[in-house]
Amino acid sequence: MVGAMEIYKLLPADACKECGYTSCMALAVALLNREKKLDDCPSLQNPKYADKFNKLKELLAPLEKASETGLIIHPEKCFGCGNCVVACPVNVAAEPTRCGIGLGPQGDKVILAVEDGVVKCMNVKECRRFGPNKIMCNACTVTCPSKAIEFV
Amino acid sequence: MVVCTGCSLLCEDIELALATGAISQVKNLCRKGHGHFQALFTERTMPKIDGQEVSVDQAIKKAADILRNAKHPLLYGWSNSTLEAQRVGIDLARKLGATIDDTMSFCRGILMERVLTGKLPTCTLDDVRNFADTSIFWGSDPSNSHPRHLSRFAYYPRGEKRQKSYEEERTCIVVDVRKSATAKLCSNYFRVPPGGDADFIASVIAVLDGKIPKYGDKKRMIELGTILRKTEYGAISPGLGLVSSIQDRIELLETLVAKLNEITTFKVVPMVEHYNTRGFNQLLLNDTGYLNSVSFHSGQVTHGPENSVIAAAKGCDAALVIGSDPLSSLPFGTAKCLARVPLIAIDPRRSLTTDAAKVVIPSAMYGLEAGGSAIRMDGVKIEFEPIVKSDLLSDEQILKRLKEEI
Numbered sequence: 001m002v003g004a005m006e007i008y009k010l011l012p013a014d015a016c017k018e019c020g021y022t023s024c025m026a027l028a029v030a031l032l033n034r035e036k037k038l039d040d041c042p043s044l045q046n047p048k049y050a051d052k053f054n055k056l057k058e059l060l061a062p063l064e065k066a067s068e069t070g071l072i073i074h075p076e077k078c079f080g081c082g083n084c085v086v087a088c089p090v091n092v093a094a095e096p097t098r099c100g101i102g103l104g105p106q107g108d109k110v111i112l113a114v115e116d117g118v119v120k121c122m123n124v125k126e127c128r129r130f131g132p133n134k135i136m137c138n139a140c141t142v143t144c145p146s147k148a149i150e151f152v
Numbered sequence: 153m154v155v156c157t158g159c160s161l162l163c164e165d166i167e168l169a170l171a172t173g174a175i176s177q178v179k180n181l182c183r184k185g186h187g188h189f190q191a192l193f194t195e196r197t198m199p200k201i202d203g204q205e206v207s208v209d210q211a212i213k214k215a216a217d218i219l220r221n222a223k224h225p226l227l228y229g230w231s232n233s234t235l236e237a238q239r240v241g242i243d244l245a246r247k248l249g250a251t252i253d254d255t256m257s258f259c260r261g262i263l264m265e266r267v268l269t270g271k272l273p274t275c276t277l278d279d280v281r282n283f284a285d286t287s288i289f290w291g292s293d294p295s296n297s298h299p300r301h302l303s304r305f306a307y308y309p310r311g312e313k314r315q316k317s318y319e320e321e322r323t324c325i326v327v328d329v330r331k332s333a334t335a336k337l338c339s340n341y342f343r344v345p346p347g348g349d350a351d352f353i354a355s356v357i358a359v360l361d362g363k364i365p366k367y368g369d370k371k372r373m374i375e376l377g378t379i380l381r382k383t384e385y386g387a388i389s390p391g392l393g394l395v396s397s398i399q400d401r402i403e404l405l406e407t408l409v410a411k412l413n414e415i416t417t418f419k420v421v422p423m424v425e426h427y428n429t430r431g432f433n434q435l436l437l438n439d440t441g442y443l444n445s446v447s448f449h450s451g452q453v454t455h456g457p458e459n460s461v462i463a464a465a466k467g468c469d470a471a472l473v474i475g476s477d478p479l480s481s482l483p484f485g486t487a488k489c490l491a492r493v494p495l496i497a498i499d500p501r502r503s504l505t506t507d508a509a510k511v512v513i514p515s516a517m518y519g520l521e522a523g524g525s526a527i528r529m530d531g532v533k534i535e536f537e538p539i540v541k542s543d544l545l546s547d548e549q550i551l552k553r554l555k556e557e558i
Contacts, residue, residue, distance in 0.1 A: 080182035081299040083337070086308040087318065102281060102300075102309030103165045104180025115179050117186030143308060143318075145295040145333035 002059050002152075004028045010052045010059070012043040031056075032152060033070075034063060063152055067121055069129035070152035071140075078118040078148035084140035085112045085119070090126050112140060119149065155536035156181055157232070157519035158188035159298050160424040160529035161277075161305075162536075170540065182299035189520060192540075195502040197514040208513065208545065215472070215496040215511045216557030222470035222494075224449065225250040228461050229498075231426030232475030234524025235533075237547035238432045241474065242439055244555050246448045251468065254432050255476055256424070257444040257460045262402050263395050263422050264433050265443055272409055275387065275419035277305040277530040282312035286383040288325045291349065291393020292423040295333035298529075302334065306387070323379055327352065328393060342368070342376065349397035353404045356380070360411050386418040424529040426475075427518075431527035465489040472496040474547060475515075477503035498550055515547050522546035 008028035019040050021027045030036040038044060038060070044053050066072045082104060085091055091099040094109040105113050111127050112119055124130060128137040129151070141149050154166040167179040174193055178186060199211040206214075219225050227245050230238050231254055245252040256264060266272040280287065287306040294301035302308055307317075307324045314321045324338035327349070335341040344352045348367075355365035359377030364370060380386065390405065398404055405420075412418040424430050433443035440446050442455035447464075457463060461478065465471070465486045471493050479487045480503065490505075497509035500517040516522035521542035525535040545553070 079184065079296075079299050080186065081295060082180070082182065082303040083308055086303040092310070096310075098165075100310045102304035104167075106167070113179060114181065116177065117181060117183035143337065145337050 002032070002063070004032050006059065007031050007056065010056045011041065012046075012049055012052075014043055016043050018042045031060060032063070034066070034152075066152050067124045069124055069127045069134070071121055071124075071127070071129070072150050072152065073119060073121060074148045074150075075118045077146045078144075079146060080114045080117045080119065081145060082114050082119075083143040083145065084149055085110070085114060087139045087143040088112050089137065089139060090128065094126075154539055155519050155534060156185040156188070157427045157517075157526070157536075158182075158185035160427050160429065161298050161300055162427055162526060162528045162534045163300055163304070164534065168539065184299055191501055192517050192520055197497075197499055197502050197506050197512050199514055200509075200512040202510060211511050211513045212550065212553050213557060215513060216554050218470050218494045218496060218511065219248055219250075219472065219554070220558050222248075222250075222468075224464075224468045224470075226461070226464045226468035226471040227252045227474070228471060228478060229255065229474040229476035230432040231255045231429040232518070233428060233432075233547045234518055234522075234526055235428065235431045235435060236524050237474075237551055238428070238435050240548055240551040240555065242436060244551055244558070245446075247555060247558060249449045249451065251445075251447040251449065251459050251464045252436070253446070253459065253461045253464060254429060254436075254444045255426060255481075256429050256433070258462050259392055260395050260422060260424065261433070261444050262400075263390060263405075264424070264430065266402060266406065267420060267422055268430075268433060268437055268443055271406060272420040273413065273418070274421060274531065276532050277421060277528070278532070279385075279419070280387045280421065280530075281305045281309050282314065283385040284311070284387045285314060285321055286323045286325065286379060286386040288327065288386065288388045289334055289338075289423075290327045290388060290390045291329075291395070291397060292389055292391020293328065293332035293334050294389070294423065295337070297391070297423065297425065301389075302337070306389070307337070323383075325376070325379070340376070340379065342372070344368075344397075347397050349394050350401055350404055353398070353408050357408055357411050360415065380412060381415055383416050383418070386412065386416065388418060388420050389423050390420065391423040421530050428526035430529060430531065431525075434527055434531075462486050468493055470494045470496070472498070473505050473509070474498040474551075477505045479504040479508055498547060500544070513550055514544055515550055516542050516544040518546070522548075524548065 011024040013024045091110045095105050128135040154168045156163045166181050169177040199208045201214050267274050310317050325340040326335040326338045327342045351367040355367040358365045365373040437443040440453045445459040447454045447459040466489045491508050495509040496511045497506045498513045500515050506512045520540045523537040
């Protein structure tokens with residue numbers, strides 16, 4: 001997954017501060033967190049940075065698919081093992097007698113469930129990573145054997 | 153709720169919605185099972201004789217003629233049939249004086265024999281979930297072969313005595329020739345070269361005896377010894393990799409398990425591929441005293457490698473293949489021998505074997521179109537009902553009709 005440093009390297013690095021941040025590194029982090037868009041950087045609109053702009057656009061394209069918590073699912077890599085479904089603490093709390101003991105969820109309060117052979121994300125607001133006071137939980141990503149789930 | 157017959161875990165928590173001619177939505181089913189169920193709507197077999205479409209009755213009659221006239225018929229497959237069908241199949245073999253063998257006789261059969269005869273202590277997967285704090289996957293990769301094994305039983309679920317699960321209380325050890333998908337998830341991965349499992353077992357026994365191991369990284373082996381000694385309830389899941397590596401020296405595994413059981417509790421749950429292989433082995437063992445490679449020729453029950461599919465294919469003059477594709481999966485020499493004899497294939501789906509068969513009899517797919525019971529990889533009997541109405545005959549009905557015709 002793309003990192004802030006990769007984004008920073010493609011930014012003008014002229015510290016014009018017109019985007020509202022004090023440095024281009026801060027803007028890179030904001031772009032990564034999807035708080036700002038490429039159009040918010042006036043310097044980048046200059047034709048001499050057209051190459052970098054296009055590269056950045058390409059680099060940030062996968063982030064558009066991410067959920068509000070930054071979760072990206074690659075369905076083509078997922079084989080529906082359900083490790084993330086059972087490991088997710090929110091799922092276990094929602095259905096302790098199902099997800100807690102390894103069974104698939106029945107209700108609709110869970111965050112992750114396997115549907116049609118691949119994992120699906122729902123109820124994003126329940127995720128520990130949601131909102132400003134998020135907890136950097138990674139139970140679903142570390143238990144994925146095929147790296148089909150990742151966070152931005 | 154549907155039972156998935158895609159692998160020997162027989163997952164019972166599948167929720168399935170059907171639309172006309174397709175599965176509209178299915179929950180909790182892994183990709184392997186999803187593919188298995190989706191195949192219901194593609195590549196189905198048709199009743200055929202010599203490639204020409206006929207009625208099911210004609211196909212059954214022709215199959216009965218072939219079997220009746222054969223002197224040394226071979227009945228092969230059985231791993232993808234229910235217990236009821238397997239029972240009829242064993243009776244049919246006895247009636248025909250045929251050789252009967254399953255898909256595991258030349259690979260994991262030797263391990264299954266030790267488990268079923270009680271030489272290796274075993275437990276159910278529910279025990280693994282509730283009590284096991286150490287799971288060893290030896291020469292097996294459940295992430296690919298049994299996708300839900302880790303999430304349902306071995307590593308991630310909370311159990312009766314393992315409430316903190318993988319986070320604190322469970323350890324997963326993988327011993328394999330390559331860093332498999334399962335090995336990537338587990339912190340303890342031990343790489344062995346192909347054929348090096350016997351030396352690895354010797355080293356583990358040495359470490360458990362308090363000696364310096366001769367093989368492998370000494371420090372890591374001692375760490376492994378410490379984990380095994382501290383284990384309260386361990387489960388070893390040996391796969392094809394271990395069995396192929398140690399082959400006839402399966403007593404090495406017995407020695408290791410016995411040594412571990414002197415210190416703590418360790419059980420063996422063999423990793424079985426097809427959904428009812430263990431069921432067939434159990435039935436044949438109860439019936440004849442042997443779990444595969446049995447011949448009923450001349451009314452006597454004989455067992456031995458000469459009756460395994462590899463050897464029997466060369467001497468048989470007709471073969472009935474049920475729920476298996478030996479022409480794709482068996483060695484070329486054996487497949488060639490089978491392709492030369494009149495072949496009867498009973499299968500819900502098209503395969504190389506059904507393409508080459510003289511007689512093809514389509515059967516209903518278990519789990520969706522036909523019900524019955526099967527034995528899970530750990531010996532637990534699971535029953536399931538059909539959920540789709542189908543005019544196709546089940547394996548059991550086909551075999552009963554064959555038996556009547558003969």
